[in-house]
Amino acid sequence: MEPVSLLRSRLESLLLVADEPTSAEDFARLVDAPVAEVSATLTEIATEFSDRGMGFELREHQGGWRLYTRRQNSETVEAKVLDGAQSRLSRAALETLAVIAYRQPVTRSQVAAVRGVNCDGVMRTLTLRGLIAEVGVTGEIGGAHLYATTELFLEQLGIDSLDALPDLAPLLPEVDQIDIG
Structure with a gap:
């Protein structure tokens, strides 16, 4: 050779x-x-x-x-990944990731309002894993951080864009309709 x-x-x-x-x-x-x-x-x-x-x-x-x-x-690789070689995302993390994916960019408060629970720890975990990232701040006084999914998120799902996500968005409230008061 x-x-x-x-x-x-x-x-x-x-x-x-x-x-x-x-x-x-x-x-x-x-x-x-x-x-x-x-x-x-x-x-x-x-x-x-x-x-x-x-x-x-x-x-x-x-x-x-x-x-x-x-x-x-993919099935063989997925079996290895899900076999504990890499830790799975918790249900809370998956729910938080879904809210962010479908309603980005969003603030922590908006995600917490949709989920009904504080999500600071979960969002920190998702950020550390590179699945979400801070993409700016709101124009409001005090400017809350805005979060969105990353390219790694798309790669992990095996899709090229968010347009390839299943059409679940109608089930979630619009970001501007979420009461964070």
Whole structure:
């Protein structure tokens, strides 16, 4: 078997440590190679992984490249993830995440009003896990922090945008109708 090129070896190493999709331009800068050569090598790697039926695949998503587990293996990967290797989200966290996903951007008070309980701890957990993030402040005096879901949230669900969420929004009250008094 013929050894891979130094460029390919470096790109594969970078792909393994990338925690978000990375553009060909960024890879080219990191490996000091022409963008066209990097793009061609990334496409070659993706094709080879696909042709060989590897357990992972290299995909380009929104202008960035990243390694993913093969879609056909999702049940097996999900079983491992849910087997305690990573802790599951609590019911409270899932409910809070749903409110934020469907009504973002929202304040802690608005989420608490929908859920009927204080959600500070849950929101802190979701923020630490990278599933939600602070995206601004309200225009009101004292400016409450506004929260929204992150790209990691979309990636974890395997969707490209919030438009792909099931149509549950009509079941939740509009943010401006929530009484936080």
